[in-house]
Amino acid sequence: MFPFTAIVGQDEMLTAIIAAAIEPKLSGVLIFGDRGTGKSTAVRALAALLPEIEAVEHCAFHCDPADPQNLCADCRTRLAAGHLPTTKIRIPVVDLPLGATEDRVVGALNLERALADGSKVFEPGLLARAHRGFLYIDEVNLLEDHIVDLLLDVAASGENVVEREGLSLRHPARFVLIGSGNPEEGELRPQLLDRFGLCVDVKTPTDIATRIEVVRRRDAYDTDPQKFTAQYAAASAALREKILAARAALPAITVSDDILELGAKLCLALGTDGLRGELTLLRAARALAAYEGQNTVTAAHLQKMSAPALRHRLRRDPLDDSLATTRVDRAVAELFAPA
DSSP: OOOGGGOOSOHHHHHHHHHHHHOGGGOOEEEEEOTTSSHHHHHHHHHHHSOOEEEETTOTTOOOTTOGGGOOHHHHHHHHTTOOOEEEEOOOEEEOOTTOOHHHHHEEEOHHHHHHHOOOOEEEOHHHHHTTSEEEEETGGGOOHHHHHHHHHHHHHSEEEEEETTEEEEEEOOOEEEEEEOGGGOOOOHHHHTTOSEEEEEOOOOSHHHHHHHHHHHHHHHHOHHHHHHHTHHHHHHHHHHHHHHHHHGGGOBOOHHHHHHHHHHHHHHTOSSSHHHHHHHHHHHHHHHHTTOSBOOHHHHHHHHHHHHGGGOOOBTTBOOOHHHHHHHHHHHHSSOO
16 A cells, blocks of 8 residues: 555645544545545555554444444344454445445345345445445545435434345444545535535646656555555654544643634634534644644644635635635635734
8 A cells, every 4th residue: 555654745635634534523524636636545545554443353344342332233232142252454445436326335135145045134335344444435526316315314323224125224334434526527415515524625736846756656656565665664653653642632632712712703704504614623623733742722723724624615605706715715814814
């Protein structure tokens, strides 16, 4: 796997993905921009960077043994019987292809078993595989509406409910949703757009030095992956420890009333709908503070995370045709200007 620490540029995207890995309540990251800018590489590289997680052995949903309230039905039965063996697994990264059927996404009856002996056995889908990991959707703006509806239901409840073909079951399905796409190929439905905590724009580098460095590193990796990865082993280990420390410190990060007021004023100035923008901004700023090893959220943290947290929540203004990022930057400059 191409090392996360070897990715050149795209700082906003990398920061957003790291923040989502630190704070799962951010509900994911939407990455819009040009093809070939490292979107899928960054997601897979971060998942590979993170340490293995403990899961119930032989569980199709790799339930968390430390969270008995959210076990699947089979694991609850095994726990009641006093036998719940565990194992270590890598954090899953599951691709949801555009042409995936509903059965492939949510799961369905195992037809082979049904035809062989008449038993009704559930065949887990992509949502089950993505539990406790990342669900990656490329060209998310081209996803079919009925699949979008399924994702919205699961993202809201953290649970996949299957009622079909004589089956009736539910299983945990909590994952970090990562979507990528090109806005020129179609807009994302507002309901799904709102479910992504952060939204970042990525662009093809325009300066020669950055382009040369990207090509040089990718070529070195393709020539000898093991040698190239070894060069970044120390940096990867340091980043892993930094993320784990941020996760542990997150509950203790304090947020003053002044910071809360500043975030509310910013959302009011931008006219965002509801309060999800403010909550997301708060969580993103707190994750950034934890990542930087600070004990409290500052205005600088709000300022840095304001565009990713709010740019996709703005109403269209017929009197202002500026890009969303420009509108956020303008409001931040006015609100955060020194007295």
